[in-house]
Amino acid sequence: MKIGSQVTVTIDRPLGSAHPKYPDMVYPVNYGYVKGVMAADGEEQDAYVIGVEEPVKEFTGILIAIVHRRDDVEDKWVVAPVGRSFTKEEIAQQVAFQERYFQIEICME
Numbered sequence: 809m810k811i812g813s814q815v816t817v818t819i820d821r822p823l824g825s826a827h828p829k830y831p832d833m834v835y836p837v838n839y840g841y842v843k844g845v846m847a848a849d850g851e852e853q854d855a856y857v858i859g860v861e862e863p864v865k866e867f868t869g870i871l872i873a874i875v876h877r878r879d880d881v882e883d884k885w886v887v888a889p890v891g892r893s894f895t896k897e898e899i900a901q902q903v904a905f906q907e908r909y910f911q912i913e914i915c916m917e
Contacts, residue, residue: 809845809853813870814869814870815842815855815871815887817841817869817887819857819865819866822865823837823838823860823863834905838863839857840857841854848881853885854885857888858899869889871886872892873899873914873916874915875899875912876913879911880910900912900914
């Protein structure tokens with residue numbers, strides 16, 4: 809999948825929900841997966857949805873970045889509404905609640 813592609817994310821951890829294994833971790837963004845796209849961990853591709861300020865069950869937007877974890881097998885996609893743009897720094901801030909535990913690189917091309 810290329811940056812700029814339209815994708816639909818099924819949200820299984822809506823904004824404001826707690827992580828199933830770590831209840832102290834609350835999701836400040838909607839988080840889910842892209843059905844039918846398999847990731848390196850053998851599961852469907854995980855994705856953060858940024859720029860949406862309310863909990864949703866599904867979201868179709870544009871793939872704007874990939875969070876590459878240098879010390880883990882899986883990457884995370886970053887999806888945003890059509891027409892919205894974010895800097896690498898803004899993306900890093902919004903995903904830091906979970907990505908702070910990894911060495912990451914945000915790829916936008």
